Amino acid sequence: MKAIARKVADQLERIAARPEDAIFLRVDADRAIAAAEASDARIAAGRPLGPLDGVTVAVKGNLAVAGAPWTAGIAGWRGRIAERDATAVARLRATGAIILGEVNLHEGALGATTDNPTFGRCANPLGAGLTPGGSSGGSGAAVAAGMADVALGTDTMGSVRIPAAYCGVAGIKPTAGLVGRGGLAYLAPTLDSVGPLAPSVARLWPVLAAIAGPDVRDPDSLAAPAAWTEGQQPCDLSGLTFGVPRQIDDVDCEPAVLTAFALALEAARAAGAEIVTVDVAGWEPGRARRGGLLVSEAEGAVAMAALMDVEDAISAYLQGLLAYGRDAGAPRLVDAYARMRAAGAACHRALAAVDALILPTAPQRAFPHDRPAPANQADLTAIANFAGVPAVALPVPLAEGGLPGSVQLVGKPWSDGSLLAWAEHIEAELAT
Amino acid sequence: MKAIARKVADQLERIAARPEDAIFLRVDADRAIAAAEASDARIAAGRPLGPLDGVTVAVKGNLAVAGAPWTAGIAGWRGRIAERDATAVARLRATGAIILGEVNLHEGALGATTDNPTFGRCANPLGAGLTPGGSSGGSGAAVAAGMADVALGTDTMGSVRIPAAYCGVAGIKPTAGLVGRGGLAYLAPTLDSVGPLAPSVARLWPVLAAIAGPDVRDPDSLAAPAAWTEGQQPCDLSGLTFGVPRQIDDVDCEPAVLTAFALALEAARAAGAEIVTVDVAGWEPGRARRGGLLVSEAEGAVAMAALMDVEDAISAYLQGLLAYGRDAGAPRLVDAYARMRAAGAACHRALAAVDALILPTAPQRAFPHDRPAPANQADLTAIANFAGVPAVALPVPLAEGGLPGSVQLVGKPWSDGSLLAWAEHIEAELAT
Numbered sequence: 001m002k003a004i005a006r007k008v009a010d011q012l013e014r015i016a017a018r019p020e021d022a023i024f025l026r027v028d029a030d031r032a033i034a035a036a037e038a039s040d041a042r043i044a045a046g047r048p049l050g051p052l053d054g055v056t057v058a059v060k061g062n063l064a065v066a067g068a069p070w071t072a073g074i075a076g077w078r079g080r081i082a083e084r085d086a087t088a089v090a091r092l093r094a095t096g097a098i099i100l101g102e103v104n105l106h107e108g109a110l111g112a113t114t115d116n117p118t119f120g121r122c123a124n125p126l127g128a129g130l131t132p133g134g135s136s137g138g139s140g141a142a143v144a145a146g147m148a149d150v151a152l153g154t155d156t157m158g159s160v161r162i163p164a165a166y167c168g169v170a171g172i173k174p175t176a177g178l179v180g181r182g183g184l185a186y187l188a189p190t191l192d193s194v195g196p197l198a199p200s201v202a203r204l205w206p207v208l209a210a211i212a213g214p215d216v217r218d219p220d221s222l223a224a225p226a227a228w229t230e231g232q233q234p235c236d237l238s239g240l241t242f243g244v245p246r247q248i249d250d251v252d253c254e255p256a257v258l259t260a261f262a263l264a265l266e267a268a269r270a271a272g273a274e275i276v277t278v279d280v281a282g283w284e285p286g287r288a289r290r291g292g293l294l295v296s297e298a299e300g301a302v303a304m305a306a307l308m309d310v311e312d313a314i315s316a317y318l319q320g321l322l323a324y325g326r327d328a329g330a331p332r333l334v335d336a337y338a339r340m341r342a343a344g345a346a347c348h349r350a351l352a353a354v355d356a357l358i359l360p361t362a363p364q365r366a367f368p369h370d371r372p373a374p375a376n377q378a379d380l381t382a383i384a385n386f387a388g389v390p391a392v393a394l395p396v397p398l399a400e401g402g403l404p405g406s407v408q409l410v411g412k413p414w415s416d417g418s419l420l421a422w423a424e425h426i427e428a429e430l431a432t
Numbered sequence: 433m434k435a436i437a438r439k440v441a442d443q444l445e446r447i448a449a450r451p452e453d454a455i456f457l458r459v460d461a462d463r464a465i466a467a468a469e470a471s472d473a474r475i476a477a478g479r480p481l482g483p484l485d486g487v488t489v490a491v492k493g494n495l496a497v498a499g500a501p502w503t504a505g506i507a508g509w510r511g512r513i514a515e516r517d518a519t520a521v522a523r524l525r526a527t528g529a530i531i532l533g534e535v536n537l538h539e540g541a542l543g544a545t546t547d548n549p550t551f552g553r554c555a556n557p558l559g560a561g562l563t564p565g566g567s568s569g570g571s572g573a574a575v576a577a578g579m580a581d582v583a584l585g586t587d588t589m590g591s592v593r594i595p596a597a598y599c600g601v602a603g604i605k606p607t608a609g610l611v612g613r614g615g616l617a618y619l620a621p622t623l624d625s626v627g628p629l630a631p632s633v634a635r636l637w638p639v640l641a642a643i644a645g646p647d648v649r650d651p652d653s654l655a656a657p658a659a660w661t662e663g664q665q666p667c668d669l670s671g672l673t674f675g676v677p678r679q680i681d682d683v684d685c686e687p688a689v690l691t692a693f694a695l696a697l698e699a700a701r702a703a704g705a706e707i708v709t710v711d712v713a714g715w716e717p718g719r720a721r722r723g724g725l726l727v728s729e730a731e732g733a734v735a736m737a738a739l740m741d742v743e744d745a746i747s748a749y750l751q752g753l754l755a756y757g758r759d760a761g762a763p764r765l766v767d768a769y770a771r772m773r774a775a776g777a778a779c780h781r782a783l784a785a786v787d788a789l790i791l792p793t794a795p796q797r798a799f800p801h802d803r804p805a806p807a808n809q810a811d812l813t814a815i816a817n818f819a820g821v822p823a824v825a826l827p828v829p830l831a832e833g834g835l836p837g838s839v840q841l842v843g844k845p846w847s848d849g850s851l852l853a854w855a856e857h858i859e860a861e862l863a864t
Contacts, residue, residue: 177777189770214781219714219774223784282651298762299770305763326762330730331737333762337769338621338731342651345609349646352655 002040004054007149008032008098011056015100015147022120023141025061026068027101032056035098042096051206053096057089058148060139061102061119062109063194064183065089072185073105073135074304075118076313086183087218088152088194088211095210100148103138107318109154109187110300111135112162112377115369117315126168126403130366133166133377135159135187139197140167150198150207156187157292158362158381160195161393165406166366168395170427171197172204172420173381175413176388177222179208180215188299189220190340191292191385201394201423208416228414236272237425242409243278243354251285251379253363260396260405261360267429268358273422278354282346285379291339292382297325298333340386347387351412356419361393361406380408390416392423396430434472436486439581440464440530443488447532447579454552455573457493458500459533464488467530474528483638485528489521490580492571493534493551494541495626496615497521504617505537505567506736507550508745518615519650520584520626520643527642532580535570539750541586541619542732543567544594544809547801549747558600558835562798565598565809567591567619571629572599582630582639588619589724590794590813592627593825597838598798600827602859603629604636604852605813607845608820609654611640612647620731621652622772623724623817633826633855640848660846668704669857674841675710675786683717683811685795692828692837693792699861700790705854710786714778717811723771724814729757730765772818779819783844788851793825793838812840822848824855828862 001009012032015024039054048054059065062072064082066089071077084090089099104122106114114122114137122137124130125145132141136153140163143151153160155173164171172195179194186192196207209229215221244265253261265275301322307313308322328336350357363376384391389410396405407426411419433441444461471486480486491497494504496514498521503509516522521531536554538546546554546569554569556562557577564573568585572595575583585592587605596603604627611626618624628639641661647653676697685693697707733754739745740754760768782789795808816823821842828837839858843851 177780190773216713219770220777221781222777223781225784281648299766302763302766328762330758330760330762330765331734333765334731334734338651341622345652345654348609349653349655352657 002044004039004043005033005036008036008056011100011147014145021123021141022104023122023138023145023147025071025102025104025119028068028099032098032100039096039098049096052092052210054098056098056100056149057092058100058103058139058142058151059089060136060153061105062154062185063089063152065099065102068102070185072109073107073116073119074307074314076307076310082183084183087180087215089183091211103142103151105138106135107315108300108304109135109156109159110296110318110321112159113369113373114138121369124167124366126366129368129370131166131369133163133366136163136197140164140169143167143169143197143199150196150203153195153197154184155193155195155385156191156296157289157385158378160197161381161391161408162362162377164197164393165361168404169197169199170201170204170392170394171195172208172390172392172416173384174208174212174416175390177220178224178228178416179211180213180218180221182215182217186303188296190295190299193385201392201420201427205420225414229417237268237422238272240355240422241274241276242268242356242358243276243350245280245350245357245359246277247280247283247285248359251363251376253360254365256365256398257360257363257405260398261407263430264396264407264426265358267426271425271429276354278350280346280350283343283383286376288339288343288386289379289382291336292386294325294328294333294336295340297321298328301326343383344386344388347383347389351389356422357410359408361408365403365405384410389413390419392419394423394427434476436471436475437465437468440468440488443532443579446577453555454536455554455570455577455579457503457534457536457551460500460531464530464532471528471530481528484524484642486530488530488532488581489524490532490535490571490574490583491521492568492585493537494586494617495521495584497531497534500534502617504541505539505548505551506739506746508739508742514615516615519612519647521615523643535574535583537568537570538566539747540732540736541567541588541591542728542750542753544591545801545805546570553801556599556798558798561800561802563598563801565595565798568595568629572596572601575599575601575629575631582628582635585627585629586616587625587627587817588623588728589721589817590810592629593793593813593823593840594809596629596825597793600836601629601631602633602636602824602826603627604640604822604824604848605816606640606644606848607822609652610656610660610848611643612645612650612653614647614649618735620728622727622731625817633824633852633859637852657846661849669700669854670704672787672854673706673708674700674788674790675708675782677712677782677789677791678709679712679715679717680791683795683808685792686797688797688830689792689795689837692830693839695862696828696839696858697790699858703857703861708786710782712778712782715775715815718808720771720775720818721811721814723768724818726757726760726765726768727772729753730760733758775815776818776820779815779821783821788854789842791840793840797835797837816842821845822851824851826855826859
């Protein structure tokens with residue numbers, strides 16, 4: 001058995017061994033095995049399709065995989081079979097990546113614990129009973145458990161980065177419009193981004209490079225300036241200035257999160273970056289996040305309208321959220337969009353003075369499924385969605401060997417390449 | 433009497449001679465005369481405050497002028513006295529510009545004829561009984577009538593550029609966030625921009641340069657990249673490519689408008705530009721404009737909420753529009769925002785392939801006040817607001833000596849300087 005085939009067999013075994021973890025919704029074992037053999041053959045012939053040939057991918061269940069149920073984690077969509085791959089999935093296949101199957105997510109992608117009423121309570125490989133976060137909880141868990149090399153997630157207010165943080169992996173929410181969203185079951189198209197998760201920052205880049213590009217299936221797709229791929233590759237972070245938002249103080253962060261953040265700042269400094277405190281004036285994290293939540297509920301109520309009239313199609317909980325958005329009324333919704341816009345503008349103004357913002361990813365580390373989810377999970381992540389800018393989350397190991405923390409770099413539009421290169425330096429420094 | 437004082441006296445006389453034109457809402461004659469004397473003294477001393485010293489300005493009535501009624505063209509705000517100047521007004525004063533007073537506008541800035549139920553039917557100096565367009569109708573008329581050197585307007589879906597077109601003057605809607613909107617009575621903050629009108633493109637630049645810049649009074653204000661002022665000053669337009677949107681065909685344009693547009697294209701070509709047809713795929717002008725109208729009505733209903741409950745504060749017509757927006761319901765509003773977003777993204781994608789888009793400003797020239805306003809007035813202008821990009825309108829004289837046409841250049845974000853420089857070349861070519 002060649003290397004890729006062996007890896008795929010191992011991963012399939014690992015998935016099959018723990019059905020109670022509710023990480024995978026469906027596994028496409030036969031096709032994955034065939035694809036692995038094809039990858040091995042190409043690699044043996046010295047003709048891999050690219051850096052992703054043979055890399056295995058877990059796909060969040062709100063992205064279409066041709067022939068598979070396209071559920072978005074929703075009961076009423078269990079029988080909906082995708083006719084064609086989502087744009088990002090098709091692009092990955094074209095580079096030789098192997099789609100292992102679809103993974104669990106928070107119901108309708110609206111929430112951050114992935115305790116799915118239909119598909120089960122998704123495990124976090126870092127500890128029994130812990131939430132992997134969400135909404136891309138299965139994506140974070142699959143990568144952390146070694147069930148897939150990388151995963152695709154989607155991020156509306158932090159849904160890639162929060163599970164990356166809770167599961168101790170890396171993830172990026174790209175610049176808005178960079179990754180085509182054809183075949184995504186939208187939650188809130190104003191904010192939704194497709195982005196990868198991987199065990200380390202270095203593995204994010206080839207996935208992002210493969211899935212990026214204009215997409216006729218996505219009305220909000222943009223043409224990236226050529227410079228977006230220019231990952232600056234200095235030997236360190238000298239000459240760069242990262243801003244620490246004063247507003248972190250307004251968010252109730254767990255002490256360990258702040259300890260991890262201090263370590264990350266130390267690592268960035270050790271790598272040569274200058275760290276300054278900045279006032280992201282106009283950004284009120286809780287107020288902006290609540291605006292984003294109402295917009296997500298209202299846009300979600302449009303995206304999932306057909307499910308709201310069908311009995312048992314969605315949980316009473318999700319029905320309640322969506323109905324709240326649907327019935328909010330225009331004046332409240334106008335105010336919610338205005339809050340998002342103001343936070344986004346504040347982010348852009350702050351980014352004009354520094355190379356990137358640096359802040360904790362989530363205010364807490366992974367917590368037990370049995371504990372209620374804190375309201376502030378997305379307080380520090382949502383601003384990148386409001387601004388449409390890229391944000392990469394990377395794990396910060398904590399000395400005591402407990403759950404890791406996570407730090408975010410938030411960059412200027414189309415700086416995705418540079419941002420990942422910079423994050424790699426911090427990651428390397430943290431590992432020393 | 434020195435030059436500036438004489439000019440101001442002439443302009444004040446011109447204004448006073450035609451009260452029936454309903455162009456000015458209020459004239460600040462004493463202060464203007466004093467300011468003119470101060471300008472003359474500075475100029476005589478060889479110490480002007482800058483290129484705008486002594487330039488007279490008509491201010492659209494939705495922008496605050498300290499001590500003056502801040503009406504926004506609304507009956508219910510006749511008694512509201514502004515405590516401080518709008519940011520743009522204050523910045524102009526600081527450069528020695530002379531504020532002549534406030535000018536008429538479409539009621540609440542929501543409409544494009546400036547037939548104001550409270551302040552009168554604003555005249556168009558180009559012809560008796562003609563609308564000056566709107567909502568900045570008084571701004572366009574004041575400049576066209578020589579009552580002021582330049583004017584400030586505001587543009588939500590075309591409200592600077594449509595009156596510029598109808599009145600035969602130039603105007604620019606700047607990049608979103610470039611000009612601070614402190615002291616603007618908002619209509620739709622998602623779309624509203626403050627921008628100048630002037631007899632020729634060349635006079636727009638010093639005004640824009642003076643009013644641009646971050647504004648703590650505007651939550652959506654942005655920090656412009658330094659390059660925005662780099663008006664490229666080539667000797668011609670060689671090497672530039674302007675795209676003609678295929679979508680112009682979907683808009684019912686008056687034959688004379690298309691004749692003028694052909695002349696403008698000829699002028700651009702003669703100046704060295706390459707003209708190509710582009711498909712702004714995803715932009716449906718009528719559909720997008722209707723989305724923008726609903727957003728304007730809904731955001732306007734928030735901005736003017738206090739007026740909606742007071743008898744006779746606003747006209748029944750405006751009440752109807754705002755109530756329609758207020759009561760639209762979240763799902764329809766979500767759809768409206770999505771239409772705007774899609775049109776904006778389409779514009780950005782098209783701009784990635786060309787230096788600017790070139791298109792007629794309005795589908796019609798000025799028409800009689802007595803004729804109903806066509807629904808499509810903003811079909812070709814609103815896309816720049818949806819995309820947040822700059823758009824300059826300049827007049828195109830028509831051979832027969834009738835009403836002029838107008839052409840728009842729509843540019844990439846922060847290309848305001850270049851765009852104005854390019855527009856000057858077309859203007860010069862048209863004059864030959």
